[in-house]
Amino acid sequence: MSIADERFIQNCKDILENGFSDVCYDVRPAWADTGEKAHTIKKFCIVNRYDLTKEFPVITLRKTFFKSAVDELLWIWQKKSNNTHDLKSKIWDAWADENGSIGKAYGYQLGIKHKYKEGEFDQVDRVLYDLKHNPLSRRIMTNIYNHADLHEMNLYPCAYSMTFNVTGNRLNGILNQRSQDMLVANNWNVCQYAVLLHMFAKVSGLVAGELVHVIADAHIYDRHIPIVEELIKREPLPAPTFEIDDIDDFYKFTVDNVRLKDYNYHEFNIKIPVAE
Ligand SMILES: Nc1nc(=O)c2c([nH]1)NC[C@@H]1CN(c3ccc(C(=O)N[C@@H](CCC(=O)O)C(=O)O)cc3)CN21
Numbered sequence: 001m002s003i004a005d006e007r008f009i010q011n012c013k014d015i016l017e018n019g020f021s022d023v024c025y026d027v028r029p030a031w032a033d034t035g036e037k038a039h040t041i042k043k044f045c046i047v048n049r050y051d052l053t054k055e056f057p058v059i060t061l062r063k064t065f066f067k068s069a070v071d072e073l074l075w076i077w078q079k080k081s082n083n084t085h086d087l088k089s090k091i092w093d094a095w096a097d098e099n100g101s102i103g104k105a106y107g108y109q110l111g112i113k114h115k116y117k118e119g120e121f122d123q124v125d126r127v128l129y130d131l132k133h134n135p136l137s138r139r140i141m142t143n144i145y146n147h148a149d150l151h152e153m154n155l156y157p158c159a160y161s162m163t164f165n166v167t168g169n170r171l172n173g174i175l176n177q178r179s180q181d182m183l184v185a186n187n188w189n190v191c192q193y194a195v196l197l198h199m200f201a202k203v204s205g206l207v208a209g210e211l212v213h214v215i216a217d218a219h220i221y222d223r224h225i226p227i228v229e230e231l232i233k234r235e236p237l238p239a240p241t242f243e244i245d246d247i248d249d250f251y252k253f254t255v256d257n258v259r260l261k262d263y264n265y266h267e268f269n270i271k272i273p274v275a276e
């Protein structure tokens with residue numbers, strides 16, 4: 001049975017049984033169709049550890065759209081784009097302007113160059129440089145929560161910081177996330193950053209180790225509650241096998257260079273509403 005399923009079931013049970021409801025408060029998010037406020041039940045600070053040497057952390061309770069998730073990951077980390085025209089799915093359309101821009105968020109921040117004694121690097125290239133040249137460094141991290149630019153972002157970054165740590169031949173990482181929509185994007189984000197660790201490890205001569213996911217506000221939206229209640233009653237299936245091609249340059253990866261072999265999942269035919 002998939003370890004990601006176990007974590008997801010545990011997290012959601014904890015939120016539903018012990019979480020805090022914001023239903024009596026005036027909140028920001030709303031449902032686009034009716035304009036009603038989108039309330040949540042939430043838990044403060046959930047930490048999940050995924051050992052990538054054991055299993056790829058994808059859920060089987062419903063299909064995680066792995067290729068779309070990897071496409072969005074590469075849109076942010078490799079293309080460093082903030083324009084939805086460079087993205088295959090429509091998941092960001094609601095937050096884009098008439099030209100497709102989501103503002104100075106995500107990829108835009110990763111692409112900004114900064115000065116170092118070795119020259120100018122953007123955040124991604126600095127990480128890749130340090131993984132090769134300074135693997136013992138405790139300073140290998142990215143942070144896209146740039147306060148100076150928040151007013152020009154259509155949605156503030158949720159998964160905002162990655163800390164990379166090399167231990168022996170293992171590349172471990174901590175993903176810091178301030179806000180998590182458990183049903184829509186929890187496993188989506190976990191799969192993305194597991195793939196990122198695998199890709200960075202591959203191009204740095206390392207193996208992917210542990211992914212630690214720290215979530216400050218882990219919530220389930222009101223309209224998602226009945227869906228989550230049904231999902232977590234399901235019997236998890238075995239996790240698939242993760243495959244990655246031998247590629248030595250991060251910028252040469254495409255979505256087809258990573259695959260899930262024998263990915264079995266439960267049928268799920270509901271279109272999930274996404275709070276805006
Ligand atoms: N409320 C909210 N939740 C989010 O998860 C979220 C936002 N807003 N705003 C920005 C991005 C967009 N994200 C999204 C939005 C939609 C899907 C989604 O609809 N996923 C579908 C499959 C997508 C596909 O067809 O490939 C799913 O069923 O999981 C995923 C991530 C994550 N983010």
Ligand SMILES: O=c1ccn([C@H]2C[C@H](O)[C@@H](COP(=O)(O)O)O2)c(=O)[nH]1
Nearest residue numbers: 028156158159179180181185186189
């Ligand atoms: O990668 C992502 C991007 C967004 N989310 C979710 C988390 C929240 O439900 C909303 C953002 O609303 P805020 O009020 O700004 O927190 O988007 C996610 O889970 N993963």
